[in-house]
Amino acid sequence: MRFPQLLFVLTGTGQVGFDNRVDELQMHAEDRHVARMLKAVPAAAASLEAIQQDGPNGKVWYPLADPGAEPLGFHELGLRWFALYLAASLVSWALACRVNGGGPWNAGS
Template sequence: MPVVPGRRPTLQEPAVEEWRRRYPLFPRILFVLDGTGPAGVANRISALHSGAGLLTTSRFLYEVPVLVAPLADLLQHGPSAPVWQPVHDPDRRVRWTETGHRQP
């Protein structure tokens, strides 16, 4: 049902955030890590993975891909290479265009 300007949404007409009108899907979140060496990058990926564990009860990580890659890997292989690690499954490597979720 279309939203009528100047009219408040009712319970039958849920409000839609303005960005959702232009972007029906939330854009993926990409973290590029640098400046700490391989051990520091591994620690940051581990911290992101731990933080992602707090979201397991929500659908956020399924609706919004969150990926991380070391800058060194991006420079060596390019951003389209499978150098991105899903924060919910950091042992995997995927392309940035993938969600990082395993197919059933």
């Protein structure tokens, strides 16, 4: 089951205050329990002022699980998390194939 995204809209702090709040949220996202939750419930933050200026699809969303990431548009958030989920799934599948002797195409060998 996929949960909706968790989006923080911050306001009333100016750019420096916004940057500090995002840094703090990203720091908390590194906690192992929070990081595990963020795999199922992706989270991002934007300032209300940026949303009002550029719209919710503008590059205003800062992914909390990726501190070095550039801001993304709303629709890019979903694609980015889907790509990370797909990559993790492929790695898990490849490891399972290795443990099980080569994958489903070798089942009869």
